[in-house]
Amino acid sequence: MKRQRVAVACVSFAGLVGAAISSVDYSAAAIKSPEPAPAAVLIDTMESELHRAMTSLGNNATDATQPKPYFLSYAVSDSDSMSMTAQFGAITGSRENRRRVADVQVRLGTAAEDNTHGDHRNSALTTIPLPLANDSDAIARTLWFATNRGYGKALDGYLKVKTEQQVRAKEEDASADFSSEKPASAILAPSPALVVDTTAWQDRLRELSGLFKQYPDVFYNNVALEATTETDYFVSSEGAKVATPNHVARLVIVARTRAADGMDLFRAETFEADEVAHLPDQKALIDKTAAMAKNLEALRGAPVTEPFNGPAILSGRASAVFFHEVLGHRLEGQRQRGDDEGQTFTKLLGKQILPTFLSVSDDPTLSEFHGTSLSGHYSYDDEGQQARRVDLIKDGVLDTFLMSRLPIASFSNTNGHGRAETGHMPTGRQGNLIVTSSKTVSDAELREMLKTEAKKQGKAYGLYFEDISSGFAVTTRRSPQAFQVIPLVVYRVYVDGRPDELVRGVSIVGTPQAALNRILATNDKQDIFNGICGAESGSIPVSAVAPAMLVSEIETQRQAQGTARPPILPPPGAASISGGKGGQ
Known part of the structure; x- marks a missing residue:
C-alpha cells in the first residue's frame, strides 16, 4: 500500500502534523470525490504499455550495450484525500487533493545479479505523476516516457555494478538480487468515494481546539482531520495484475507548552478508523482533549528526572x-x-x-x-x-x-x-x-x-x-x-x-x-x-x-533542556481565565 534515513525513525501520527495546511475554501457543505475510475481503463493501459516496452526494449541482438530487461513493473497509486486543521477554536486550513503517481521499475541483467545490486538499488526506480483523467492515450504516453527514462537509469546502474564487481572483495552474502515468485492476480473493488461532511467537522474541530483557550500555558495546539481513499494498481512482466483498495481516516490532537526552565513539552492523541464516520464521538474526543491539557499543566511543574x-x-x-x-x-x-x-x-x-x-x-x-x-x-x-x-x-x-x-x-x-x-x-x-x-x-x-x-x-x-x-x-x-x-x-x-x-x-x-x-x-x-x-x-x-x-x-x-523562556506576554484573556478558575 503506497500511502503517504540508515537510522530508522517512527513517530505517532501526531508527530507528522504541521502547524498549518494551505488553505482552500470549500463551497459545499460536504465534499465528495469523483467516482473512482473504472479499474479497466487504468490497468489495461498499464498492461498494454508494459507489454509493448518488454517486446521492444533491447530487441537489437547486435547491440550488446542495450540489454533486454528481464523484469519490468508499473505500480500506480490513485488517491483522493482531504485535510482540515483548527487551532484555538478557529479553522486554520483545509485542502482537497487528487493524486495519481506511477512507480516504474526496470531490472537489467539476471535475478542473480542486476542493476539493483549493492548500493545501486534505487537505479531500478523511476517515479512520475500520471494524468488524472482516464485518458488511455495520455496515460500510455506518460508511462512510455517514464519507461524510457527508467531504462537509461537502470542501464547506468547495471554498468556500475559490473565494473564494481571486478574490483571489490567477495561479499559476505552472495544471495541473488531478486527472488522468483508466483505472480498474483487479484482485482479487488476500487476504494469507495471519499465523503466528508465538512461543515459538521469544521464545527467539531473548532470545539476541540477551542478547549485549549482555557489553559493559558498551552501556547500551541493543532487539531487535524485527515481522510484518504486510495486504490493501488500493480502489473509486471511476470504476469502479476493486482488492484487493492484502502480507505482511512484519522484525527490528531497535539498541544505544546514550555516549563519555566525552558523544557518544551507536548502531548498528542491519535484516533484512526476505516472512514470518518467511524471516528469516536465528540464527547469522547472532548474528554481526551481536556485530559491532555490538564496533563500538560501538571508536566510544567513536574521535576526533571535524573539519569x-x-x-x-x-x-x-x-x-x-x-x-x-x-x-x-x-x-x-x-x-x-x-x-x-x-x-x-x-x-x-x-x-x-x-x-x-x-x-x-x-x-x-x-x-x-x-x-x-x-x-x-x-x-x-x-x-x-x-x-x-x-x-x-x-x-x-x-x-x-x-x-x-x-x-x-x-x-x-x-x-x-x-x-x-x-x-x-x-x-x-x-x-x-x-x-x-x-x-x-x-x-x-x-x-x-x-x-x-x-x-x-x-x-x-x-x-x-x-x-x-x-x-x-x-x-x-x-x-x-x-x-x-x-x-x-x-x-x-x-x-x-x-x-x-x-x-x-x-x-x-x-x-x-x-x-x-x-x-x-x-x-x-x-x-x-x-x-x-x-x-x-x-x-x-x-x-x-x-x-x-x-x-x-x-x-x-x-532529554535536551532547551533555553527559550515561556511566553513573556500572557495570552489574550488570561486574566479572566485565571479568575474564573479561582472562583470554582
Whole structure:
C-alpha cells in the first residue's frame, strides 16, 4: 500500500502534523470525490504499455550495450484525500487533493545479479505523476516516457555494478538480487468515494481546539482531520495484475507548552478508523482533549528526572513502540545482508532471543484489533505479493525475518512484506507487529512486582512509562547498535508507598540484546501503537500491539533542556481565565 534515513525513525501520527495546511475554501457543505475510475481503463493501459516496452526494449541482438530487461513493473497509486486543521477554536486550513503517481521499475541483467545490486538499488526506480483523467492515450504516453527514462537509469546502474564487481572483495552474502515468485492476480473493488461532511467537522474541530483557550500555558495546539481513499494498481512482466483498495481516516490532537526552565513539552492523541464516520464521538474526543491539557499543566511543574538505571514498567502502548524499535527493525530481511548492516540477529536463527514466554508475529492481514483500526493493514504488498502472517519468534526462539523480494542467505523468497512509500524501492518492513505472552499477571500484580524488584536492587523507586511519542533505531555496523525511545508521560513508583510522582525530561536508551533479555513479566491486556515509520523505503503506516511489560533494568537519560523562556506576554484573556478558575 503506497500511502503517504540508515537510522530508522517512527513517530505517532501526531508527530507528522504541521502547524498549518494551505488553505482552500470549500463551497459545499460536504465534499465528495469523483467516482473512482473504472479499474479497466487504468490497468489495461498499464498492461498494454508494459507489454509493448518488454517486446521492444533491447530487441537489437547486435547491440550488446542495450540489454533486454528481464523484469519490468508499473505500480500506480490513485488517491483522493482531504485535510482540515483548527487551532484555538478557529479553522486554520483545509485542502482537497487528487493524486495519481506511477512507480516504474526496470531490472537489467539476471535475478542473480542486476542493476539493483549493492548500493545501486534505487537505479531500478523511476517515479512520475500520471494524468488524472482516464485518458488511455495520455496515460500510455506518460508511462512510455517514464519507461524510457527508467531504462537509461537502470542501464547506468547495471554498468556500475559490473565494473564494481571486478574490483571489490567477495561479499559476505552472495544471495541473488531478486527472488522468483508466483505472480498474483487479484482485482479487488476500487476504494469507495471519499465523503466528508465538512461543515459538521469544521464545527467539531473548532470545539476541540477551542478547549485549549482555557489553559493559558498551552501556547500551541493543532487539531487535524485527515481522510484518504486510495486504490493501488500493480502489473509486471511476470504476469502479476493486482488492484487493492484502502480507505482511512484519522484525527490528531497535539498541544505544546514550555516549563519555566525552558523544557518544551507536548502531548498528542491519535484516533484512526476505516472512514470518518467511524471516528469516536465528540464527547469522547472532548474528554481526551481536556485530559491532555490538564496533563500538560501538571508536566510544567513536574521535576526533571535524573539519569536512571533500574526496573520499570512500560505500558502496553509504550511496550508496543519499544518492540517496534528495538526488535522489529532488526528482523527486516534486508538488514541481514550488506556490508553496512549490523546484522544483530542474522546468526541467531533457531536460538533464543526473548524470554520463553514471549512470541512475536507480524500480521498485515488484520484490519483491526479488538475494535481498533490498525494502520499496518494491507491486502497485497508493494511488490504485488499477497500479505500474510509471519511468525517471527516462537516461545522466545527466532524463526524467520520479514522478507521482500530481496533474498538473503537463509531465505530466498518473500513472505509478503515488501513495502514502500511511492517513490521508493520496496524492502522488508513491518506491518502489524503483534507481541503475545504466556506469562501474564494483572496490572496490580505487575506493579507490586516492580516495587519488589526495585527493593531488591536497592532503588527508592521504579519507573512507569505511560505514553510514548516516538523512537529510532540504528542498525548499521559503523554506528553503535543502539535505540532511543522518547516517552511523554513518566511516573516514579516509590517502594515506600508514597504516591506516584510525575516527572519529565526522560529518554530511554540502550542496546537491543541487553534490553530484550531483561523482560520479567507482562500484564494480561494488549495495547496498540499506530504510527508512521520512516526508513530507506520511505514513510509507511505501521502498527504494533503488545502487553505492558516489567523489565528488570532500563537505562534512561535526560532529554535536551532547551533555553527559550515561556511566553513573556500572557495570552489574550488570561486574566479572566485565571479568575474564573479561582472562583470554582
